[in-house]
Amino acid sequence: MKSKRQLQKENTKIKIFKTAYNIYSEYGFTATTAMIAKEAGVSHGTIFVHFSSVNELLTCLIESFGDNLALEIHDLAEKNDSIKKLLETHLNILSKHENFYIHLISEKSLIPEDVQMALVNIQSNFAFHFNRIIEREIQRHAVKSIPIHMIFNTWIGLIHYYLLNKDLFSPDEPLLKRYSSELIKTFLELIKD
Amino acid sequence: MKSKRQLQKENTKIKIFKTAYNIYSEYGFTATTAMIAKEAGVSHGTIFVHFSSVNELLTCLIESFGDNLALEIHDLAEKNDSIKKLLETHLNILSKHENFYIHLISEKSLIPEDVQMALVNIQSNFAFHFNRIIEREIQRHAVKSIPIHMIFNTWIGLIHYYLLNKDLFSPDEPLLKRYSSELIKTFLELIKD
DNA sequence: ATTTACACTAAGTATAAACTCAATGATTTG
């Protein structure tokens, strides 16, 4: 049984955590701890009761984000065995976290180096499922015989380019909502044998 | 005839300008005006005699960079009319400015908004030549009939993905030196009809 | 009921970086 104090402490931490996610999603990683405290309705100092530094807060957030994405990718990749389905699923997952993900890739340089690994892990994780399916399609001569990692990098490169240039491509609405089908269609066209 | 004073002033400005380019190329856009002053061998205050703010310095640098790139692209695109030649030329040009260019695209979020346009201009400029040649190849059925802008974005997306992840792909030597031919080969394979 | 523990507060400190400005001394002007 948890004491009243323990509960309050946990709740406050969760409140800060979730608020930070929202603030960073909206304003990017230049948002300040002061903003987060204000939005969470706690005093500035409270943040440092729960997280020893802003870097630790960032680290927790991003690693947790990576873990969540990994779970979603794992779950859905099992069920989708056509390339098209796989790509649709990939973009659907990213779509749910679009704002945070965009800030993550476009402001990577602001993020503590030891956490940037989390980003690499996200890609590796998806690459695993991606490669399994593409490999099979290459065997079947449905996909061009090009080194798999290049096919993967072309796909990630293309969608990251769009996400990184959301201001240009889709300033007023979610980018993936608008471009998912065009991106998938183009990519399938390119890789088909 | 220029007076001694005028000459000295100009030289100092150029010295600061070039040093800033080198410092930013090496350390990225978080490098400080103090670093630049020290490296240029002038006092910190001198920078603000020549540039009203660090943003103005950045603006000058990046716009000048864009102009140079535009010239190089214009010159060389005239002479290269096969796709392969065009892509090789593109990467050769970027190769000459690899470090600065990488910082430019990976730290875009640190750059004043009104200068980010310069980056868009660089792409538009290249897109013009790129599209002209691809269009012709599509007519000849040498390249798949896919919307040209998607072909262009796939190419830029791919090379930016590599440049943005230089740490991963080629931490110890220039990235384009190592990957140019693989990138070109893959891309040509993908778009050929 | 009293004492102790502790989550939280808010005012304060530390630091880093851009930017200012009065002083300096070399150059130009008359």
Added chain:
DNA sequence: CAAATCATTGAGTTTATACTTAGTGTAAAT
């Protein structure tokens, strides 16, 4: 040669932000 000009200096000032800490009031322990 004297006076005026001006590029440069470097020791400040300002500002923004992360982080600290002594204090407060409520919950828990005795």
